[in-house]
Amino acid sequence: MIHIVDYRMGNLRSVQKAFERIGIPAKITAEPDEVMQAGKLILPGVGHFSRAMDILQSAGLSDALIQAVTVKKTPILGICLGMQLLTNRSEEGDMPGLGLVDAETIRFSNHSGLKIPHMGWNTLRPEKPSPLYNGLSEQDPFYFVHSYYVTCKDPRDRLFVTSYGNLFDAGFQKDHIAGVQFHPEKSHQPGLRLLKNFAAM
Amino acid sequence: MFRPRIIPVLLLKGKGLVKTVRFKDPRYIGDPINAVRIFNDLEADELVFLDITASRENRCVSLDLVRRIGDEAFMPFAVGGGITGPDQMERLFKAGAEKVVINTGAVGNPGLIEDAARHFGSQSIIVSIDVRQTLFKRQKVFIRDGREKTRLDPVAWAGQAADLGAGEIMIHSMDRDGTMTGYDLNLVRLVSEAVPVPVIACGGAGSLEDFRQGFDRGGAHALAAGSLFVYHGPRKAVLVNYPSRTEVSELFDNKEI
Numbered sequence: 001m002i003h004i005v006d007y008r009m010g011n012l013r014s015v016q017k018a019f020e021r022i023g024i025p026a027k028i029t030a031e032p033d034e035v036m037q038a039g040k041l042i043l044p045g046v047g048h049f050s051r052a053m054d055i056l057q058s059a060g061l062s063d064a065l066i067q068a069v070t071v072k073k074t075p076i077l078g079i080c081l082g083m084q085l086l087t088n089r090s091e092e093g094d095m096p097g098l099g100l101v102d103a104e105t106i107r108f109s110n111h112s113g114l115k116i117p118h119m120g121w122n123t124l125r126p127e128k129p130s131p132l133y134n135g136l137s138e139q140d141p142f143y144f145v146h147s148y149y150v151t152c153k154d155p156r157d158r159l160f161v162t163s164y165g166n167l168f169d170a171g172f173q174k175d176h177i178a179g180v181q182f183h184p185e186k187s188h189q190p191g192l193r194l195l196k197n198f199a200a201m
Numbered sequence: 202m203f204r205p206r207i208i209p210v211l212l213l214k215g216k217g218l219v220k221t222v223r224f225k226d227p228r229y230i231g232d233p234i235n236a237v238r239i240f241n242d243l244e245a246d247e248l249v250f251l252d253i254t255a256s257r258e259n260r261c262v263s264l265d266l267v268r269r270i271g272d273e274a275f276m277p278f279a280v281g282g283g284i285t286g287p288d289q290m291e292r293l294f295k296a297g298a299e300k301v302v303i304n305t306g307a308v309g310n311p312g313l314i315e316d317a318a319r320h321f322g323s324q325s326i327i328v329s330i331d332v333r334q335t336l337f338k339r340q341k342v343f344i345r346d347g348r349e350k351t352r353l354d355p356v357a358w359a360g361q362a363a364d365l366g367a368g369e370i371m372i373h374s375m376d377r378d379g380t381m382t383g384y385d386l387n388l389v390r391l392v393s394e395a396v397p398v399p400v401i402a403c404g405g406a407g408s409l410e411d412f413r414q415g416f417d418r419g420g421a422h423a424l425a426a427g428s429l430f431v432y433h434g435p436r437k438a439v440l441v442n443y444p445s446r447t448e449v450s451e452l453f454d455n456k457e458i
Contacts (some may be wrong), residue, residue, distance in 0.1 A: 013297055017272060047322050115399045115422055117324045117368060120206045121246055141204075141446070143246075143277055145299075145324050186277045186299070188244045 002026040002199060003038035005065070007055045010046040010081065018185035022192050024199045032064035040199065041065070041074055044185075045081035049105065049148070050093020052085055062098060069100055075176040076100070077198045083172070083179030084150055092148055100177050102153040103169070114165040117147040122170070122182070124160040130173050132159065132197045140190035142182035144170075149181060176201070204453040205416045206246040206423040207444065209430040210403060211236060213252040213282065216266065220427050222379030224331070224347035227253070230431050233266065236441055237273045243443035245276055249302065249371075249401075249425065251329075252282025253346045256305040261289050264296055271297015279327055285313065287320050294321065302371065304329040305344040308351055308358075311365055318366025327401070328367040330355055332388060333375040340388060347375050356391045363396040370396055371425065374404035381407025381428050389419030401425050409444055413452055 004015050006028050019026035026042070029035065043065070045052055056062040068074040078086045087097045090105035097105070108116050121141035126133050149168035152158050159178065160171035171180040178198070184191035211233060212219050218236055219227035230236075233250065240248060250270065252262040262282035270278060280293055281302025290301045301321075307314050307328050317326045331343045332355045342353035359370045372392045374385040382405055389402045399422035402415040406426035415424045433440035444452070 011294060011297065011299065013271065013295070014299075017297075018275065021275070046325070110397055113397075115397065117399070119324065119369070119399055120422065121204060139446075145277070147324065183277070186275065188241070188275055192275070 001038065002040045002042060003034055004028045004042045004044060005035060005061060006030040007045070007052060007059060007061055009052050009055065010044050012044055015042060015044050015079070015185045018192060018195055019199070022196050022199075024196070030059065030061070032060040035061060035064040036068050036072070038068065038074055040201075041068065041076040043076060043078040043082035043085060045079070045085065046145075047081055048092060049081065049084055049090040049097070050095040052081060053093075053095035053097065056085070056098075065098060066100070069177060073176055075198070075201050076178065078179035079185070080146060080181060080183055083181055084148060086177065086179050087150055090148060101157055101172055101174050101179065103150050103157065103172060104153070105148045105150050107148050108165055112165075117145055118149075118164040119145045122162040122164070124162050124170055126160055127158040128156070128173075130159055131201050132171075132173065132178060132194060134197050135193050136190055142170075142180075142184065142187040142191060144182045146181060150179070204450065205412075205421065207412060207449060208247045208249055208401065208423055208425040209240060209245055209443065210249045210251065210425045210427050211431075212427065213250055213262070213266070214254055216263070218431075219253070220379060220431055221253070224375050224378055230439055231441075234269055234273055236431075237270055239441040240443060241273065241275050243441075244446065245443050247276055247423075248274065248278040249327075250278065250280045250282075251302060252280075255283030256345050257348060259283070261285070262293070264292055267293055267298055268296040281327070281329060285310070287313075287316050290317055290321060294325065300325045300327050300369075302327045302329045304331065307362065308342065308344050308353065311361065314362055314365035314367050318368070323366050323368035323398070326367050327369045327371050328359075328362040329371040329373060330359060330362075331373045331375055332385075343375060355388065356395050359392045360395045363398050367398060369399045369401055369423070371401040371403055377405025379428050380405055383407060383411045384415045384419055384421075386414060386419045389415060389421050393420030399423060409448065409452055416453065
């Protein structure tokens, strides 16, 4: 069963609704024990990086996530802030990230009048084959809303890139650990397809 | 790989959808949930719902309705109407909204923008600004669904709202609303140049070409429309519609950022 990790930031209901639509049961949980037992994990989120890490730590969820993902090899998909939380650190605050993927989270620079946050629909360029991309194409748009972006240290972890001011990593995947900067739960059929692919992974 | 968003703005009056002309004469269009289902099928970028009488009636947009919209919408959506405090916002986010739209509440209490951005992040806060030309040919900010004039200059107020933490500015020309004669491009451009956040152009879009103009000449990052998405033909038959993905990408071809 898929468990959606609840740390009181972001719209969990819409992620759960999206799974419901494709006929896959998904449960929202804030319990470290349930995170440990989960078949698959979704780490969603919208908001401030350090505040999110603070909540994850004090709720015992960060230890549970690291255990589940590194020891039990539970597949995980981070969405938006959830993807960023899987990295080592962010320019948004001083708290370290979960460090499950060797990557950093950086703020868009607003030189040349670039509007921040980046908010809108981008298409993706796949960087490597992945089951997450099954049935998708370079014409499919996905919904983004973020002021910070992820950059992978190891280019082999790169799954999707797109551009806003500069190229950035819109998705990464390292074995069973994946993250996407966009919101699949708000990206119509292509987004639902990606969630379905994750569920089948 | 980036293109501007195209956003239907849907007006609520009671439990029904309406469309106005110059903020007047609301005409009943249909059921909002039905419209959401159609916009799902048409894969709309984003939706904005505004309860146009909420502020005048000193109440907030219906939580029950927002929840029902949230259960249906597989695209991001924003809601506005009579929002005056972070508690209301929290309930609206929990009900499924991605963003809230504040207008009258922010003019009365600019600190609300700062509070909201601190609690929920700028990306979920849209400040909407209704603008009308006065008798002296000056453009002023109006509140309470356009019923009350303020002394605020729209460009200065947009700048202040962005400084306070608004993640987007929606600039709404009352004079163009429902006329389908094109955006007030001059106003849109002045605001776009004044703020570092995305601007949503609203009021007057009558064709896809108007969207292109709003982006190219107005500098808006999102193009909103009402009549264009709910009416069909010169006699304005009610028909919910939205351009196809191909039409949209052709419209903004080579506009990569």
